[in-house]
Amino acid sequence: xxxxxxxxxxxxxxxxxxxxxxxxxxxxxxxxxxxxxxxxxxxxxxxxxxxxxxxxxxxxxxxxxxxxxxxxxxxxxxxxxxxxxxxxxxxxxxxxxxxxxxxxxxxxxxxxxxxxxxxxxxxxxxxxxxxxxxxxxxxxxxxxxxxxxxxxxxxxxxxxxxxxxxxxxxxxxxxxxxxxxxxxxxxxxxxxxxxxxxxxxxxxxxxxxxxxxxxxxxxxxxxxxxxxxxxxxxxxxxxxxxxxxxxxxxxxxxxxxxxxxxxxxxxxxxxxxxxxxxxxxxxxxxxxxxxxxxxxxxxxxxxxxxxxxxxxxxxxxxxxxxxxxxxxxxxxxxxx
Ligand code: AHM
Ligand code: MG
Numbered sequence: 001x002x003x004x005x006x007x008x009x010x011x012x013x014x015x016x017x018x019x020x021x022x023x024x025x026x027x028x029x030x031x032x033x034x035x036x037x038x039x040x041x042x043x044x045x046x047x048x049x050x051x052x053x054x055x056x057x058x059x060x061x062x063x064x065x066x067x068x069x070x071x072x073x074x075x076x077x078x079x080x081x082x083x084x085x086x087x088x089x090x091x092x093x094x095x096x097x098x099x100x101x102x103x104x105x106x107x108x109x110x111x112x113x114x115x116x117x118x119x120x121x122x123x124x125x126x127x128x129x130x131x132x133x134x135x136x137x138x139x140x141x142x143x144x145x146x147x148x149x150x151x152x153x154x155x156x157x158x159x160x161x162x163x164x165x166x167x168x169x170x171x172x173x174x175x176x177x178x179x180x181x182x183x184x185x186x187x188x189x190x191x192x193x194x195x196x197x198x199x200x201x202x203x204x205x206x207x208x209x210x211x212x213x214x215x216x217x218x219x220x221x222x223x224x225x226x227x228x229x230x231x232x233x234x235x236x237x238x239x240x241x242x243x244x245x246x247x248x249x250x251x252x253x254x255x256x257x258x259x260x261x262x263x264x265x266x267x268x269x270x271x272x273x274x275x276x277x278x279x280x281x282x283x284x285x286x287x288x289x290x291x292x293x294x295x296x297x298x299x300x301x302x303x304x305x306x307x308x309x310x311x312x313x314x315x316x317x318x319x320x321x322x323x324x325x326x327x328x329x330x331x332x333x334x335x336x
Pocket of ligand 2: 098119121122123281
């Protein structure tokens with residue numbers, strides 16, 4: 001593998017996206033600048049996550065450190081970094097963050113045409129114990145950058161220009177689609193650059209893994225219950241599926257993209273809309289799953305066709321291998 005270790009032609013994420021965008025050269029520079037600010041945010045979070053225990057970045061917000069200074073929690077800090085990087089890029093007019101109740105309207109002097117929806121640090125229950133967490137983002141275009149309104153962001157996911165995530169796991173992995181397939185990059189810490197390592201990701205058509213919080217089974221609807229039952233006791237006599245559930249959407253989706261299978265956060269009696277947020281969790285992941293050849297379904301419709309009413313709306317979601325999602329669609333159709 002000498003050739004690998006001495007690789008001299010490095011496909012960085014910037015170079016890759018510039019190549020991809022060359023046809024619409026008009027917005028090429030703007031999109032590249034926007035993306036490099038998202039990547040900067042991810043590198044910051046990656047470095048903060050890696051030293052979280054040392055720097056006392058974990059624990060409750062408002063906790064004070066030994067010097068009596070107030071410590072910012074990792075998710076609060078991550079949010080600030082993304083907001084500042086995106087505003088100062090001069091390429092955005094509106095931002096929606098899972099950490100901020102209201103949409104953020106960028107000051108006119110820094111206006112650009114893009115709208116970014118994001119969850120700066122997802123997987124809150126896994127932060128303090130060192131399990132993989134991630135950042136999720138989606139990008140829309142404003143109709144008029146100087147008069148952006150909430151309507152510009154309350155758009156179905158099929159209107160997204162790009163979507164992606166960064167996973168802070170055993171390595172730092174950035175996965176993105178600009179509507180032309182899905183590509184994965186791994187951070188080379190010695191270079192500080194994301195290098196193409198997973199070109200053209202395709203989710204296997206069938207899967208051997210299902211991923212769900214089974215602790216909620218008592219409150220599931222009939223199609224979900226039947227689907228999971230069939231994972232364990234397949235009616236056709238095939239081998240039962242394996243259960244994998246990390247509880248960090250980014251990590252569970254990353255595994256699903258690479259190995260295939262089904263990830264779901266269904267509706268239940270207590271949460272009729274499930275848990276996951278439409279704009280910055282369900283849409284970006286559904287976009288990636290479709291771009292990788294899989295499907296995403298809400299229990300009623302194609303996830304990307306959903307029109308959110310409010311920026312923090314939630315929706316049930318089933319996403320993964322094409323055939324797996326086809327199966328759950330059949331179960332819902334049979335239940336109507
Ligand atoms: P968070 O935004 O509070 O981190 O919640 C989102 C996370 C997802 O990453 C994950 O898929 C889901 O919550 C897990 O929820 P649960 O613990 O109910 O299984
Ligand atoms: Mg979240």
